[in-house]
Amino acid sequence: MKNGLPLAIDVVEAPASKIDAVDFENLVFGNVFTDHMMMCDYEDGEWQTPRIQPYGPIQLEPSAKVFHYGQAIFEGMKAFKDDEDQVWLFRPEANIDRFNRSSVRLAIPEFPKEVFLEGLETLLNLDRDWIKQGFGSSLYIRPFVIATEPGVSASPSKNYKFMIICSPAKAYYSGEVRVVFAEQFSRAANGGVGFAKAAGNYGAQFYPTNLAKQEGFQQIVWTDASTHEYLEEAGTMNIFFRVGDKLLTAPISDRILDGITRKSVIALAEEFKVPVEVRRVTVKEIVEAAEKGELKEMFGAGTAATINPIKGFGYQGKRYELPEQENSYASFFKTKLMEIQYNKAEDKFGWRYLVKEK
């Protein structure tokens, strides 16, 4: 940052808001963006003055490295509005820390945490009206950084663009979700970038996911690439299994994203004395548990859906349906998390972060 003034943000307000044209009852996830965006360029070896400006297109050279070498990472977080019109973030520092861990792995310079948070708060205050009250409504926040240096030699970019864009979201309902356990394709290698929110991790999943969809599954639960014996995570969610009354989930590794929803569920499980085991989970034990009727639930955990119940799974051509669950762990944890996010319950862990009005 120039002049040692990291918190000086140039703000150019949009002349008029687009908000009246938006149908908040019929939002499609991630399609509509708010009036403003945050931007900061990395040049000459340092992050320049951050700017907030009207949302709009950006111009790049066709040889910009992001297009050729996928040197890009992102984050996904949400802002919530409570009944008093206060705006809250959920564990934002965990997102910022992960953003910078992803950056390091992709050879991208880290972004200063205070500037990230200060810029985000300024942006949220400008676009406050886009955050609607009501359980399930939220503002999805997408920070990302892309390599902008022109030139097609395969080496790290010298220039980068950091951005934050925001999209209003309503309660997430993805229909009934059935998953297939990966037997052939993989998401991440040992010693690779699976733990990072690297752009390339996502595009690489589209083709196998399309194949899964043709078989009637909405998502893939990835297994380890070496043996396909261990269940790891889904495309944008960590996965939990309930066997009997026990909750199981894979440990994080260099292949698995350290999900913030995941670790919040684990903390809540401990608080509420739900037995939880963080350990390698084999395909075999889950298939056997399903066959014996001991697999009570499966659910995904991630920022977009919070908790996403899974109705069934496929493996080696067989299909397994999970029973309807009266008092499901999925809805228990979803409610607990949302009560904290929407300022409707005590925040024992200090996860809630108030966006102060300025």
Next chain:
Amino acid sequence: MKNGLPLAIDVVEAPASKIDAVDFENLVFGNVFTDHMMMCDYEDGEWQTPRIQPYGPIQLEPSAKVFHYGQAIFEGMKAFKDDEDQVWLFRPEANIDRFNRSSVRLAIPEFPKEVFLEGLETLLNLDRDWIKQGFGSSLYIRPFVIATEPGVSASPSKNYKFMIICSPAKAYYSGEVRVVFAEQFSRAANGGVGFAKAAGNYGAQFYPTNLAKQEGFQQIVWTDASTHEYLEEAGTMNIFFRVGDKLLTAPISDRILDGITRKSVIALAEEFKVPVEVRRVTVKEIVEAAEKGELKEMFGAGTAATINPIKGFGYQGKRYELPEQENSYASFFKTKLMEIQYNKAEDKFGWRYLVKEK
């Protein structure tokens, strides 16, 4: 394509050439681009009319999927000029086929082969003056396709932009190259996208390569992610080992790029009765061969450098230097390949492709 007229290309010529401002004696790889570029948009489920227009920046929404999900692939090929000013490509159909295999894996619509080639030839004819005569001079050609649909939901883009940009290149000399065998980091997973020229494969290598550079190695030779026991390929080259008089190289797989230079070297080796074994090559056998003095050569094979001799390697903290080689395989194959590329030798295999003047 509209109107069933795939070969109708809209051409807008640059009002003036930038060529006089270019110092062809001091080209840095991939930094300068020619006067024109080819472009074609995928919209409404089909490729639209291809265009050739002056080289210049492109505009995208900040939410364009390429930035977030790395849905992007590319190719790398070269054009050569012979002493009669004829322009040649080297096995272009192999590049186009691989381009489309990469696209399929990234859930990107394939690009019609005839339009690719027709567009490329038109572009090369417009920018003919940028291709200089002389052994080693060439025009580096970078076709690529990026996902342009705005929206941050993690799903395949509906819109894409296909482009070809070109950069003049002089004889490639990268200095003395020493490599390190990967012991911890990996490039590709079984069942992943390693065989594709997916953008994300490259950005993921920058950080481990930076670490290798700090240890005095220019490149990493990747090993299989499961065991790190098998030598696979380098960042942008396939790797050959000469043990005694035998040439060894790894078979292609879903982790390894099916390099065109690699398969040309194998074909030439067979023609010239150089014993060549395409099989899994262990780290152990190469280290042992080096210790016994039987490892005569290592070299990389790829479009950018053609053949890149390797002077030494590191493994488990030890460094191994390779002997100077009088009649090296590396220079033998490099010469044979370049003689074909520059129309200085018979083209037994039909690899040369004449770009017809129009």
